[in-house]
Amino acid sequence: MTEDAPTANWGFPTPVRFGAGRVNEIASALAEIGAQAPLIVTDTGLAGHDMVTSLAAALSGAGLAHALFCDVKPNPTDANVKAGVAAFREGRHDCVIAIGGGSALDAGKAVAFMAGQDAPIWTFEDIGDNWRKARRDAIAPVIAIPTTAGTGSEFGRASVITRLDTHRKVIVFHPDMLPRLVIMDPALTVGLPAGLTAATGMDALSHALEAFSAPGYHPMADGLAVQALAMISTALPAAYRDGTDMAARADMLAASGMACIALQKGLGGVHALSHPLGAVYDAHHGLLNAVLLPHVLRHNWPAIAGRMAGLAPRIGLGDEPQAVLDWVVALRRSLDIPDTLGAIGVTVEDPASIADMAVEDPSATGNPVPFDRAAALSILSAAR
Structure with a gap:
């Protein structure tokens, strides 16, 4: 200790x-x-x-x-x-x-x-x-x-x-x-390799950010999501750089738990797509979420920009809503996570089938804009 x-x-x-x-x-x-x-x-x-x-x-x-x-x-x-x-x-x-x-x-x-x-x-x-x-x-x-x-x-x-x-x-x-x-x-968690630290940490981040973006009234879940994001913003890079940083490891463990509790408010397109992709391609769930997250945020932006404007200053990113998206992209890059599904070996040979499964996934109902087949195909096209 x-x-x-x-x-x-x-x-x-x-x-x-x-x-x-x-x-x-x-x-x-x-x-x-x-x-x-x-x-x-x-x-x-x-x-x-x-x-x-x-x-x-x-x-x-x-x-x-x-x-x-x-x-x-x-x-x-x-x-x-x-x-x-x-x-x-x-x-x-x-x-x-x-x-x-x-x-x-x-x-x-x-x-x-x-x-x-x-x-x-x-x-x-x-x-x-x-x-x-x-x-x-x-x-x-x-x-x-x-x-x-x-x-x-x-x-x-x-x-x-x-x-x-x-x-x-x-x-x-x-x-x-x-x-x-x-x-x-x-x-x-100290012995977790850097790559898994990054992928699992981005999983926690996606839980918190999707829950915060989900429509509906649940201030308790929103509060947990915001606190989780604030902790992840500093603890994940620290744990990635130094896996023996016990304070960072402790903060990430607590943040991932809070993000999970927050997701009872809802998830969205990230998980709706990562579930079928993981089932078909046996790919790592957190890594899939990390790749998909910015693409889903961009798709949802007209509906979530106002919420991102309120979130940005609460996690130390200033006043501009765009700062949240920029932070996610920059964080992903700093963790050596690629931008596309193809770069992690997920070729999506049948996007129509994945899209059909995604719209039926329970997570789709929590997306802040209607998540239909066209939305799923558009995001898959951007992420491939």
């Missing part, structure tokens, strides 16, 4: 233990939620990492039975969830410890949710009151431990899962998918 990395206990929107080294409190965290036999869910890349092996050792040292499930793709699929549920049931586990980036957290929440359900996972797609079809008393609790500062999935009540038969990302929702407890340990 260093003096410039804060430590705190929060209860917003769920109990949070924040601070460097607090992952070592895993045994008491399990006792707090009344669990004794956790299934650790992570991805294959982290399965052998010190942070996961140390977590398992801490559980063993506390005499807690546990197992590891790591068959999770960067864009988690229904097959990953099904396999995780089988492991959960076979091991007679009573909770999930989800540790990793957004993919591991989404998969872990989905496994805990589906462990007690009999209907297919798509029964609970975030449409209308589908969530009411779930057996609420059969949802296993989750402890979420993020190792990236991007999705903020530790504060989400949903998981984004790729449906393999349709190549579509589906949002599965239930209020009780919100983790029972979160451990936010900025020390776990």
Whole structure:
């Protein structure tokens, strides 16, 4: 623990233990939620990492039975969830410890949710009151431990899962998918490579900026979005330059969580497009958002210029609304993120199909201007 990395206990929107080294409190965290036999869910890349092996050792040292499930793709699929549920049931586990980036957290929440359900996972797609079809008393609790500062999935009540038969990302929702407890340990993000620091950080930025741009009245979400953007503006470049900067890592972890809470106000065209692109091309979600964000902002500009005029001075950019767009572009460039989808290997060979999926994505409804097929195709053309 260093003096410039804060430590705190929060209860917003769920109990949070924040601070460097607090992952070592895993045994008491399990006792707090009344669990004794956790299934650790992570991805294959982290399965052998010190942070996961140390977590398992801490559980063993506390005499807690546990197992590891790591068959999770960067864009988690229904097959990953099904396999995780089988492991959960076979091991007679009573909770999930989800540790990793957004993919591991989404998969872990989905496994805990589906462990007690009999209907297919798509029964609970975030449409209308589908969530009411779930057996609420059969949802296993989750402890979420993020190792990236991007999705903020530790504060989400949903998981984004790729449906393999349709190549579509589906949002599965239930209020009780919100983790029972979160451990936010900025020390776990110190080893994140610069490229992933940039991509995940831009994911958090896109959450906050899309939420702030979304129409509707939600001053609490707007406040969180503005504070997240202000913190990201200084912390992301610092963390990118020096991955050991604990203060910057802590600020990014907090900002990504706030941005996720803010997105309950709505998202928009960035996510409406990045979801199908990620499902079809298996591309990194944060990197897709980073490339798409300026293009969507330009498309939406007639509707959001007034809001950007109010945002610019609140995040230290002066009085001109254009400064926000210029800042996003300059920040992206400083993080060595390219301007186009082609530059990250996403060729968009069938833009019409992507556009059709984008307009059906739930995020499209939050765009500040109507997001129809023509809008999707126009943005894709600019971003290719």
